[in-house]
Amino acid sequence: MATLIAQRIRQFLAREPGLSEGAFTYLYERHLDRILNYVRYRLGPEEAEDATADVFVRAWGRRRGYDSEKGTPTTWLWAIARNVVTDRLRRRRLRQVELSLDLAVSTDPLADIERQEEWRRVQVALGYLPTVDQEIIALRFGAGHTNRAIAGLMEMSEANVAQRLRRALRKLRTQLQGDDML
Numbered sequence: 001m002a003t004l005i006a007q008r009i010r011q012f013l014a015r016e017p018g019l020s021e022g023a024f025t026y027l028y029e030r031h032l033d034r035i036l037n038y039v040r041y042r043l044g045p046e047e048a049e050d051a052t053a054d055v056f057v058r059a060w061g062r063r064r065g066y067d068s069e070k071g072t073p074t075t076w077l078w079a080i081a082r083n084v085v086t087d088r089l090r091r092r093r094l095r096q097v098e099l100s101l102d103l104a105v106s107t108d109p110l111a112d113i114e115r116q117e118e119w120r121r122v123q124v125a126l127g128y129l130p131t132v133d134q135e136i137i138a139l140r141f142g143a144g145h146t147n148r149a150i151a152g153l154m155e156m157s158e159a160n161v162a163q164r165l166r167r168a169l170r171k172l173r174t175q176l177q178g179d180d181m182l
Helices: 002-015 021-043 045-065 073-092 109-127 131-142 147-154 158-178
Strands: none
Touching: 021 045, 021 073, 021 131, 045 073, 073 147, 109 158, 131 147, 131 158, 147 158
């Protein structure tokens, strides 16, 4: 059943150049929260909303140029999101990835300070990882993608994504426990 639906959607997209307003609206509603979380992981909370808006503005402006032969609308949208993040990181000339916690505001200021310090340590440790591993971690934990989805977005095998994620998390754990590089 799902295959039949996907086939009909592909046939519709092949007849209509680009994405229709309805298809774009569907993508926006379906992916807004996940893209926002992904951007938060990659850029931090200060830039997240502006960068997410840039993703959808860029996608809206390019919706007529979407080519169904090159991939699904979802893959196209996530490629735009990754490009916006890359552009912003390049402009800031930072290797370090900033994370946000989205923690509820606590009435205990000491606990807030301890959480902020812990996340600062995590941010520094992430900065020691290769950019590819930082991207995989952001897509997995920020955007909530599965290893299979990440593999499709990053043009890697699913096994490679799983292995890189495992190794990156092991490195992070070692650095945070040893606290030698921080």
